[in-house]
Amino acid sequence: MTQTKTERIFLIINKYAGHKNGAKAIEIVIPYLIKRGYLVEHTFTNHPGHATELAAKASVSGFDLVVAVGGDGTVNEVAQGLIGTSTPMGIIPMGSGNGLARELGISMDIRKSTMALIKGENLQLDVCKLNDQRFLCTSGIGFDAMIADKMSKAASRGFLKYVQLVIQESIFFKPLQVRMKIDGVVIEESVFLITFANASQFGNNAYIAPAASMTDGLIDVVVVRKFVKLWMPFFAVALFSKLIPKLPFVDCYKARRIELELANTPYYHFDGEPGRLKVPSKIELDEEKIWVRRAR
Missing domain, CATH: 2.60.200.40 (Tumour Suppressor Smad4)
Incomplete structure (x- = not known):
């Protein structure tokens, strides 16, 4: 799928990820995207399952990209809200394992992973389930x-x-x-x-x-x-x-x-x-x- 320029990006941030460094996205990711002409909104998660709710709402609201800022748990929660939609998920990896980010070739460096949000390409992945x-x-x-x-x-x-x-x-x-x-x-x-x-x-x-x-x-x-x-x-x-x-x-x-x-x-x-x-x-x-x- 050929990447077209994303206009609206929504960041879902776990500020406690990466030894409480998740909030660094405010200082690094958002200015980078705004400087390049993107409309950026963000919010912090505050309870289990919150990221799923936020991701689903962002998709319905027409955001072009919904970004999980955090570790594997945050990524999984954001994904739950986007599975079955046409809205792609981006990742700024801030956890200890960062399994999906590494699988997708996304850098652990926050600046490089931010660049991948706008220079990367969309890929459709299988989803598995154990029971529900x-x-x-x-x-x-x-x-x-x-x-x-x-x-x-x-x-x-x-x-x-x-x-x-x-x-x-x-x-x-x-x-x-x-x-x-x-x-x-x-x-x-x-x-x-x-x-x-x-x-x-x-x-x-x-x-x-x-x-x-x-x-x-x-x-x-x-x-x-x-x-x-x-x-x-x-x-x-x-x-x-x-x-x-x-x-x-x-x-x-x-x-x-x-x-x-x-x-x-x-x-x-x-x-x-x-x-x-x-x-x-x-x-x-x-x-x-x-x-x-x-x-x-």
Whole structure:
């Protein structure tokens, strides 16, 4: 889709993102856009789900671009309000993981990501869902879902806190017993984690599903079976080297529909956010898609 000049841009800002640096958008992004002739409005989020409400209203009001300024949680919320509309979503990444932004080639530098808002191009992406919860990048159960839950309750956020929790919790984590159908084929395993991937990475360039595509109409299912804990450092290296599929305890599938019949865990995550799992669950493509502004 050829990019045409955007006239009206609406920024939805999580001012607490990026160690409370989200408000920097006021100082950097808005003047940059106004100087180049764009009409810019903005507002701050103030409660869970607020970004979804704001995005939906901005789309109905005829804004040409709605921009999520924050981390993966803010991006997911903004997206919920734009899925199925013709209004594209832009991203100024201010979080700790920034999974979708990295997937779209958007710079972590606020000035460069601002340039991508007006010099980028629109791309239509698949949307996935676990039961009724839509997600754009990844969802899953197991170790990473437990970490997502603990991160949401931690006094501090950020990559270092994440690493601390991973090291601490990996010592005591017990594998899950899981039974599911992947396009009708029964899989029954003891697993460390299972990821349902639309995008290739969790964030921070941690590639759990290197072969995943957000436009192929398929969900990549990555099953990490239980493994000896001595393998943990190799797992970490593989995650950041796009080598996860080569590990001997990893199986990868591509599917249109997954039915989770058994999983002895209360946790799941969607785009890094924690959720409470209800089994049986269905993971499938949503009927609607979303337009996003990616870097050229």
